[in-house]
Amino acid sequence: MKHSKRIRTSLVAGAGVLGMFALSACGAAETGKGGGGGSDEVTITVPSWVGAQANAEVAKVILEEELDVKKVTLQTMDEPIAWDALNSGKADAILEDWDGQPEKQKLYIDQKKTVVKGGDLGVTGHIGWFVPKYYADAHPEVTDIKTLNKVAKDFKSSESEGKGEFLGAAPSYTTYDEWLIKNHKLDFKIKETGAEAAQIKEIQKKYAAKEPFITYWWEPQWLNADIELVEVKLPEFTEGCNEPKEKTECGYANTPLQKYLNADFAKDGGDAAQFLKNFKWTTEQQNEVSKWIAKDKMSGEEAAKKWVAENKETWEAWLPKK
Amino acid sequence: MSAPTLDRPVKADAPGAPQPPGPAARLMAHPKAVLLLLALLVAVVSAAVAGSGEWPGDLTVDVRTPLTDFNEWLVDNRTTHPLxxxxxxxxxxxxxxxxxxxxxxxxxxxxxxxxxxxxxxxxxxxxxxxxxxxxxxxxxxxxxxxxxxxxxxxxxxxxxxxxxxxxxxxxxxxxxxxxxxxxxxxxxxxxxxxxxxxxxxxxxxxxxxxxxxxxxxxxxxxxxxxxxxxxxxxxxxxxxxxxxxxxxxxxxxxxxxxxxxxxxxxxxxxxxxxxxxxxxxxxxxxxxxxxxxxxxxxxxxxxxxxxxxxxxxxxxxxxxxxxxxxxxxxxxxxxxxxxxxxxxxxxxxxxxxxxxxxxxxxxxxxxxxxxxxxxxxxxxxxxxxxxxxIADPVNDVTGWIERELSAGIPLIGGTQTWADGFAVYVLNPLRSALVGTPWWALLVVAGILAYTVGRLRAAVTVVLALGAIGAMGLWTRSMDTLSQVIAALALTLLIGFAVGVLAARVGWVERVIRPILDTLQTLPAFIYLIPMIALFTGGRFAGVAASVLYALPAVIRITTQGIRQIDPSALEAARSLGASTGQQLRQVQIPLARPALLLAVNQGVVLVLSMVVIAGMIGGGALGVDVIKGLTKGDLALGLTAGIAIVCLGVLLDRISQPAAAVKERGLR
Known part of the structure; x- marks a missing residue:
């Protein structure tokens, strides 16, 4: 009988908990955390690419060591989720946005006013199609989308079903490749790479073996310092040419990468918010830190500390004026 | 008579036994087999004639628009709606x-x-x-x-x-x-x-x-x-x-x-x-x-x-x-x-x-x-x-493995060579077969297959599951996924049964692999992916390899346990009748362990399918990539439909591999 008593007690406790849920449901719930208030704790979102990690790690080191912020959290999350986090106040800042969420920008910045712009990161993002220089030199027709089909057979692989293999972007990255290939009637098939790292591994292997490849690629990217790629000429980007995306025939825009802040944080975040607004560096600087992390396998913190130690004059300008 | 299967070979060798019937007559004794053969014939012929078997566009239902609308409604009403x-x-x-x-x-x-x-x-x-x-x-x-x-x-x-x-x-x-x-x-x-x-x-x-x-x-x-x-x-x-x-x-x-x-x-x-x-x-x-x-x-x-x-x-x-x-x-x-x-x-x-x-x-x-x-x-x-x-020493070791194993080992090639070979000789033909067969022929084959295994109910379920995939407009992607899942499942069961039987018969093998299985089962699925990229550079084979690793422990365990648990007197009886080790295994242990083996197949299906999405993170599993894309790009319609298609594939594989009686029994147990 002892057992049954214990079971009854736990069931009663369980029912009690459920009852509390039910009771608390009588009032209206709070709809968001409503900003951290003050600048004791700052949460920065970090998407999955290394360049963005470099921004965040450097910002974290300076915030913690120079501006006495108690705790800087770097939350790994992809772009759309990061926007939701900024809206709800769960995160305070996005440091590198590639303009991939136009609907959310409209909704949160213009309509709800929960997110505000934080200025330029200083780095200009560029996406395109690239081939290795050793191949482009031997086959110049590869460098223009109009003549690309002539060399498609060189790119055949076990994955490409008789067509040329095109190394595609990771799932969360902005891309119109599928429609570009379709609308230009290219004899290529996209190979899903799943993650930036997998794509980089693949490129490194092929580059080392001097094999031909064509890939979705972008700048800033630390690997560009190690390998020499040539861009394939795509039709020029004009405003609105990729809407609707199914009709896209043009190439990619040059995107000055943007920072965004939670509105409450921007207002009440004090020095921390001001510092993040001032944060601005160059492509080369970002690539340097990225390379330490991705290629030399330093931890994000080590790499950031190293850069901070070596580049005092750059980051001192970002500190809020006293 | 605890092992009725044992009787057959004895009888066949006995003098004066009736002559075995001719192949045609034997086939006619199994009407289900005839049906299956006919269906397969139809499928092969129609595939050869048609060339491509895509689901017709006018049979699809637009699920995208309502899902996208729902998505927008959520975003708009999240902070205001009473719900x-x-x-x-x-x-x-x-x-x-x-x-x-x-x-x-x-x-x-x-x-x-x-x-x-x-x-x-x-x-x-x-x-x-x-x-x-x-x-x-x-x-x-x-x-x-x-x-x-x-x-x-x-x-x-x-x-x-x-x-x-x-x-x-x-x-x-x-x-x-x-x-x-x-x-x-x-x-x-x-x-x-x-x-x-x-x-x-x-x-x-x-x-x-x-x-x-x-x-x-x-x-x-x-x-x-x-x-x-x-x-x-x-x-x-x-x-x-x-x-x-x-x-x-x-x-x-x-x-x-x-x-x-x-x-x-x-x-x-x-x-x-x-x-x-x-x-x-x-x-x-x-x-x-x-x-x-x-x-x-x-x-x-x-x-x-x-x-x-x-x-x-x-x-x-x-x-x-x-x-x-x-x-x-x-x-x-x-x-x-x-x-x-x-x-x-x-x-x-x-x-x-x-x-x-x-x-x-x-x-x-x-x-x-x-x-x-x-x-x-x-x-x-x-x-x-x-x-x-421990990061540095670990990276030194993996770096070495990657350099030394990826290509150029004499005789066995290297990991990269296997990956390419597997894609060319297994995955591609399988995919071409599935994509090339007309959709209706595949429905018929799957339906009949399910009917022979699990009667009418299974057949209806299977046809409905495939129909749902087609209606969502995900036919080709799903067949691509199915080819990878089937390949992974076959590899898993092959290795799993072999190792499981070995472990059941040889004590020290079991002791050696037990801690390995423990670790593999609790290690988060993410982690398998990293060495897979290093060895096979992403893509379908890397996904298949990760799925096999993930599903293998459960299959090995259930097999070993099933074979161990059979009545020892049956084995003893077989031995005393002079059955060789192979005969004992084939005619006593495996038939008696059938329920456990079926459960192993079922678990294999579930686990391999659950890895489809994870494999999507390194570019494997076509539908898996869609699920990841849907999640990371905020596209509800893409992710959710692909997820449902994966469930449908699971239902299909489960019904054609599990006899009705076994399903019922497991449900009650």
Whole structure:
């Protein structure tokens, strides 16, 4: 009988908990955390690419060591989720946005006013199609989308079903490749790479073996310092040419990468918010830190500390004026 | 006559036995086989004629528009609609504050307090005192937390632990309630079973996105997703325990005049306790795996460093959190298992309630003392100079493996060569066959296959599942996925059965592979992907290899157990009749272990399918890529439909591999 008593007690406790849920449901719930208030704790979102990690790690080191912020959290999350986090106040800042969420920008910045712009990161993002220089030199027709089909057979692989293999972007990255290939009637098939790292591994292997490849690629990217790629000429980007995306025939825009802040944080975040607004560096600087992390396998913190130690004059300008 | 199959070869060799019938006659004796052969013929011919078998466009239903509308509605109404204000957001906020509460409780205990608490609770669960079980369980707990601290994983581990504690508590309560329903009412059982199946097979990634919109990012969504995933085992095993209660005990309690409610409290629940504890154990394990995956939506914890490591293909960085997760799993498993074993132990029942309370008092006092000492020493966090980094040596080793194994080993090629070969000679022909066969021919073949295995009901289910895939407009993607799943499943079963049989027959093999299987089963699926990229550079083969690794342990285990458990007298009889080892295996052990082997196939299907999505992270599993894309790009229609298509593939594979009787039996068990 002892057992049954214990079971009854736990069931009663369980029912009690459920009852509390039910009771608390009588009032209206709070709809968001409503900003951290003050600048004791700052949460920065970090998407999955290394360049963005470099921004965040450097910002974290300076915030913690120079501006006495108690705790800087770097939350790994992809772009759309990061926007939701900024809206709800769960995160305070996005440091590198590639303009991939136009609907959310409209909704949160213009309509709800929960997110505000934080200025330029200083780095200009560029996406395109690239081939290795050793191949482009031997086959110049590869460098223009109009003549690309002539060399498609060189790119055949076990994955490409008789067509040329095109190394595609990771799932969360902005891309119109599928429609570009379709609308230009290219004899290529996209190979899903799943993650930036997998794509980089693949490129490194092929580059080392001097094999031909064509890939979705972008700048800033630390690997560009190690390998020499040539861009394939795509039709020029004009405003609105990729809407609707199914009709896209043009190439990619040059995107000055943007920072965004939670509105409450921007207002009440004090020095921390001001510092993040001032944060601005160059492509080369970002690539340097990225390379330490991705290629030399330093931890994000080590790499950031190293850069901070070596580049005092750059980051001192970002500190809020006293 | 415990082994009727044994008779056949003896008869065939006997003099004067009737001449075996001709092949045609033998075929006609199996009308199902004829039907199947005909269907296959139709499929092959039509494939050769048609060339492409895509689902016709006008037979598709537009599910995209309503889903996209729903997505937009969620975004617009999240902070204003009463459904959110008075219900859903309460769930988010309560979950959030509960997890915060547990986390700060753990934090205030400090590292000393948490370790001592874990050790004492494990000791208590193991039966307290100085007996071996209690000490071993306590030792496991101590080792777990010490290593987690040394590897520098203390803080994320506490994050994960607090989320888990809340999720497991809620999942257990809901599971018991649903199990009560399913255990007492046959109708509820029939209604709930498909619900539980779906909850376990639908890839979490495909519903994480709407959850993010509904419940907010991070902890709340992770909480809801984890509870959904972890409830079924608790509910199933509770129902099972309630149903399995000894009728004599119930009869006795009824004849003593107990009301139905009293009978439930005093007879059924106590008798079901062992199953319920097993259910709790399973629920804990499933919560752990889900909590790690929930990193993708910003839940933090131990999954985060692994996810980051995946982005830079850094095995050394992924290993410490991976080890921490494995250790947490082992600690939780051993603690709950020890509590379960205690129920079987006849010596245990005699402890009076006073000593029990005294013991609990000792546990509580110990934890309090450790906390006080910890804070008196000013040491709340794990001291930094006790942390050891293992990243560099690990990376040296993996770097070497990658360089040396990827190509150019004489005779066997290298990992990259195998990957290409597998794609060209297995995956591509399989895919061409599936995509090239007209859709209606595939429906017919699958239907007939299901009919021969599981009668009409299975046939209807299979045709409906394939029809749903076609109607959602995902035919080609699904066939591509199916080709990879079939290849992975075949590899898994081939290796799994071989190793399982070997382990069942040779004692030391089992002892050697057991710890390996333990580790493989608890290691988060993410981690497999990193070496796969290094060895096979992403793509379909890397996905298949990761799935095989993931599904293999369960298949090996079930096979070994099934073969071990058959009646020893049957084997003895075969041996005394002079059967060779091969004959014993083929004609006695395997036929008698058939239910276990079927279960192994079923688990293989479920596990391989659950890896489709994970494989999507490295470019394998066509539908998997869509699910990941849907989640990371905020495209609900893309992710959810692909997730449903994966479930349909699961139903298809399960129905054509599981005879109706086996399915029914398992459902009741």
């Amino acid at each position: 959110f204000l008075y219900f859903l957001l309460h769930i988010s906020n309560t979950a959030e504050s509960a997890v915060d509460g547990v986390f700060s409780a753990l934090e205030s205990l400090g590292f000393l307090g948490v370790t001592v608490a874990a050790v004492l609770i494990a000791w208590y669960a193991g039966g307290a005192g100085l007996r071996r079980r209690a000490l071993v369980t306590a030792g496991t707990a101590f080792g777990t937390f010490a290593v987690i601290g040394v590897l520098g994983m203390w803080e994320p581990a506490m994050d994960t632990l607090s989320l888990m504690i809340v999720c497991v508590a809620v999942a257990a309560v809901i599971g018991v309630l649903l199990g009560l329903l399913a255990g007492l009412s046959d109708r509820a059982e029939r209604m709930l079973r498909p619900v539980f199946d779906t909850m376990q097979v639908l890839p979490a990634f495909s519903y994480l996105l709407p959850f993010v919109l509904i419940f907010d990012i991070g902890v709340p969504s992770a909480f809801v997703a984890t509870v959904i995933y972890a409830v079924p085992p608790m509910a199933r095993l509770t129902a099972l325990g309630l149903r399995g209660a000894d009728p004599a005990a119930l009869e006795a309690s009824a004849s003593l005049g107990a009301s139905p409610l009293q009978r439930l409290w005093t007879a059924r629940f106590p008798l079901a306790r062992k199953q319920m504890l097993l259910g709790l154990n399973q629920t804990i394990m499933m919560s752990l795996s889900m909590v790690v995956l929930a990193t993708v939506i910003g839940a933090g914890g131990l999954g985060e460093p692994i996810y980051k490591a995946l982005a830079v293909v850094d095995v050394g960085q992924a290993l410490p959190p991976g080890i921490a997760i494995v250790l947490l799993a082992i600690w939780l498993d051993r603690t709950t298992a020890a509590a379960g074993e205690r129920l079987d132990d006849p010596e245990e029942g005699v402890r009076t309630s006073r000593t029990a309370w005294l013991l609990r008092g000792v546990v509580a006092a110990g934890i309090a003392a450790a906390t006080v000492i910890g804070s008196a020493l000013g040491r709340q966090e794990w001291p930094e100079n006790w942390v050891v980094s």
